[in-house]
Every structure is written in structure tokens, then in C-alpha cells.
Amino acid sequence: MAGALTRVLPEQRDLQVIEVTTKSVACDGGGGPLGHPLTYYEVGAEGFATCGYCGKKFIRKD
Numbered sequence: 001m002a003g004a005l006t007r008v009l010p011e012q013r014d015l016q017v018i019e020v021t022t023k024s025v026a027c028d029g030g031g032g033p034l035g036h037p038l039t040y041y042e043v044g045a046e047g048f049a050t051c052g053y054c055g056k057k058f059i060r061k062d
Contacts (some may be wrong), residue, residue, distance in 0.1 A: 005040075009055065019061040027051040027058075 006020040013030025023043050029035035029051075041049035043060045050057050 001041065008056070017057045017059060020058050021061055023060070025049055025058045027054065028062055029054045029056075 002032060004022040005024045005026055006018075006022045007026040008018065008028060008030050010030055010032070013017055013034070018025075020033060021045065024040065026038055026040050027036075028038040035049065036053040039053060041051065041058065043049045048057055048059045
């Protein structure tokens with residue numbers, strides 16, 4: 001799925017671990033005034049990526 005991207009949804013704002021099905025993820029902390037700048041990460045060979053701003057962990061679900 002080339003070009004697929006997972007982005008944090010408002011209902012996931014309070015979750016610390018988010019399961020994703022894509023290799024690329026974007027995080028803005030859940031959006032709105034409580035969020036942070038939109039940042040992009042790639043889930044690597046270890047199977048997860050961690051947001052440098054809010055610490056959310058994105059785990060790739062196979």
C-alpha cells in the first residue's frame with residue numbers, strides 16, 4: 001500500500017499505544033489546542049515508532 005499513512009484520530013488522543021497497519025504514521029498529539037506540530041514517523045524493522053513530542057507509540061499490526 002504505497003503512500004498509506006496512519007494519523008492520530010481525536011478519539012486516540014489519550015492512548016499511549018496505537019496499533020497501525022501502515023508503515024508511515026503522523027502524529028499531532030490528537031489535534032486541537034492540546035496537540036503539537038504534525039510530525040511524521042516510519043515504523044522500522046523493530047515494529048514500532050515513538051512520537052518525539054508526546055511519546056505515543058505506534059505498533060505495526062501484521
